[in-house]
Amino acid sequence: MNHNRIAGAAFATLFCCAATAESIDSPLGTFDVSMTATLASDYIWRGQSQTGGAAAIQGSLDIAHESGLYIGAWASNVDDEAFPGNSGGADIEVDYYAGYAGSITEDISYDLAWATYTYPQASIFNTDEVLASITAYGVTLGAKYAYDPDSKLYTYIAYERELAYGLGLLLSYGVTDTKDQLNGPDDRDEKYRDWSVGLTKTLAGLNFALIYTDTDIKGSTCEAWYGDKDHCDSNLTLSVSKTF
Template sequence: MMMKKLALAIVGASTVGLSSIAAAEEFPTSLGTFDVSMTATFATDYIWRGQSQTDGTGAIQGSLDIAHESGVYIGTWASNVDSAAFAGSSVEIDYYVGYAGNITDDIGYDLSWNRYTYPKANELTSDEVIGTLSAYGFTLGTKYAYDPDSKLYTWIGYDYALPQDFGLHFSYGRTDTKDPIDATGSNAKYDDWMVGVSKNFIGLDFLLAYTDTDIKGGTCEAWYGDKDNCNSNVTLSVSKSF
């Protein structure tokens, strides 16, 4: 489950950050063992699929996850967002439930249902199904948003552990949506990519990441009201797990 969240966090299911690497607390019960983990993240920007969700400003984020030994898990994640771009809402709150497991020691899978909500902007609430397959450091994933609009996001990522608690992270994703997001009303297909270096130090998880997209300035401005939100970004985040 924790490696699943690492892939999602870095590729942009929620954020660029290491909120995935959580130190879980185990609770044996008559229904089996549960793992409970919480993470707090401070980032210089909230990047989602190569795009700033906080208009280039900082983000404070947090998550709470509960996982059963069977592989079933539930969780919630929250972050501040740019209120002007999200119909007056300054907060994003996500909820998810899923099932994760391993086929072998090196091959794992994950399937989850996710809901993204924005208080004060209920019309932006959306639902998404996410599936991933991970093997030997690679992750292949797809996200299908079926409500309220049809969108498909596919990506491939690679994570490589280095000595001294360093890590390298790469991802490349494609968004395919039927929503007309630019002034011409054309369908949007665009790519995003990320290169990052992580480090565990004094009990904190640091990530320095470069992200970018091939979205043109006019499309980005029509979407967010600011063409700079889709420019290349260098983001630093630091996370603490409890």
């Protein structure tokens, strides 16, 4: 069973890892269980670093039923500077998700899910989100709506294609539209675009990904949001993952 993970991971870890799961037969049907460990040079989320440009260690556990239902958990280190106004010292993110994935035809599939993103040391940033996507012939159209504690809509289009020599091509473009209420009367309207281009390759059972990401948050806008013009720089991220 194979479906795209929907947790709030870096683009590199969302797409680079082929699913190799252990199948378990039970009276309730067949379950596929898989675990993935990832080491990345950065944790990029919607075009922005969540680790302040530092490396990230990430892991996930996924359980999928033959019906298409699935649940999972994902975790990564983060840096508190990635969260404007944070005084809680967040240094870890733990996400939980559940959903249903299915196929309409051999080339068309869909995924419906709910996810909660938690920060144990800075719970003010905890977020719940509903997600929906449809994939046809390598093109994915999707939307993610955060409804708690503040509304936020993320829409995206992604493309995945196999190239020669076992390489994979990944393209993504997304739009974030949110109104941040964390700073009271000084809240900001935040709307920006991000895009990614990447290559993947599997060698010796390891999944490698090299991803370039950027956004249209520049100069004074970046400084106003984060207090640092360099926070919104483009990124080139290398990751290596192993799925068990």
